Amino acid sequence: MNAISSIQTNTAGHGRKLLPILAIVAVLSAAPWFASEFVLHLAILTCLNILAVNGLALIGRSGQLSLGHAAFMAIGAYASVLAANMLGLSFIPSLLIGVAATAIVTFVLGWAILRLRGVYFVLVTFAFGELVRLVLLDFSGITGGANGITGIPAITLFGFSFDSRETFYGLALVAALLSTWGLYRLFTRPLGQAIDSVAVNPALAEATGLSVHRLQIFSFVAGCSLAAIAGVLQSRYIGYISPESFNTSISIGLIIMLVIGGRLSSWGPFVGAIVLTPLPELFRGAVQTQHIFYGAVLILILRFMPGGLADLPARLRARLKR
Structure with missing residues (x-):
């Protein structure tokens, strides 16, 4: 019970700090409206990554790690596009079909594999991601x-077309902010605190009457549904999808964003996506250098700041107090 109480205290502390941070980030995120088309493009990709990484964070808070997260983006994107093309549906119904298809697949998969732990769960999600790509x-x-x-x-x-980068950026930013706010709200509520307790001590959570399996299934389905929304929005923004748009390297990139941003913070995914999404442009034409840089940053974060960049403000305040 002490572990669960500790989680509740820490989560409440995060909540008090999150709203002003989100307000600042939202204001800064509006800057691309006045920037070049290229910067606006990067801002849109950042917002879509925030949406996907928030879903991965939700799964991670239940004690699991998915190496096939891009596969659920693919299921949502393909189901939505095929529904629109074959049935002539508008965006909202096709989006709902994409999310529903992902949720159904995720529920069936989660029911079968969520009793696995550690590396076994990771390997199964990796295999599932490859299976989706081959299909x-x-x-x-x-x-x-x-x-x-x-x-x-x-x-x-409603008759308004998001066919320009300026208008689509507004839509993507709203989706990113809403998903981050939703993640924050969830983990300041009993349901979110129960999910956290499952990750800290599954046996203790079970002993207190919580259903570990059901909580993990909820996290898995909800997290993958966020990934599906990100996949649908990406397909509509770029106007093209292929299996290689959702390969394993995309999943690995999302995991790196989560770890560097802070996997236990409600705004860690936001920070991780903002920091890492533009980096490939700095290493354009030097892919090997990019991989070396990512590896070095990941090692340093895990060694000296395991809570990710989300812990940086608290660490700085602690140093100033000393």
Whole structure:
């Protein structure tokens, strides 16, 4: 019980600090409205990554780590695009179909594998991610195979088209902020605190009457549904999807964002995505250097700041007090 009480105290502390931080980040995030088209493009990708990493954080808070997170982005994106193309559905119904398809697949998969722990769960999610990619390649008559699906129309809501980067950025920013706020609200509530207690001590959580398996399934389904929304928005923004748009390297990149930002903080995914999304542009043409840099930063964060960049303000305040 002490562990659960400690989690509740720490989570409440995070909550008090989160709102002003989100307000500052929201104001700073509006800067791309006045920036170049390229910076605006990076800002949109950052918002989509925030959405996906928030989903990965939700899974991680239950004590599991998914190495196939991009596969759930792919399921949502393909299901939504195929529903729109084959059934002639507008954006909202096709989005709901994409999220529902992902939730159903995730629920069935989670029910089967969430009793696994540690590396076994990671390996199964990795295998599932590869399976999804191979299925998308093999069923080329429906998915377009390696060529993917092109000509995906822009989002239209209530007669308004998000066909420019400025308008789509506004939509992506709202989605990113809402998902971060939702994550914060969840983990300041009993349900979120119960999920945290499952990660800290599953046996103790079970002894107090919590259903570890059900809580992990909820986290898995909700986290993968956020990934599906990110996949749907990405497909509509770029106008093209293929199996390689959601390969394992995408999943690894999302994990790195989560770890560097702070996997136990409600705003860690926000920070991780903002810091790491633009970095590939700095290493354009030097992929090996990029991988070395990522590896070095990851090692340093895990060694000296295991709580991620989210812990940096608290560490600085502690040093100033000393």
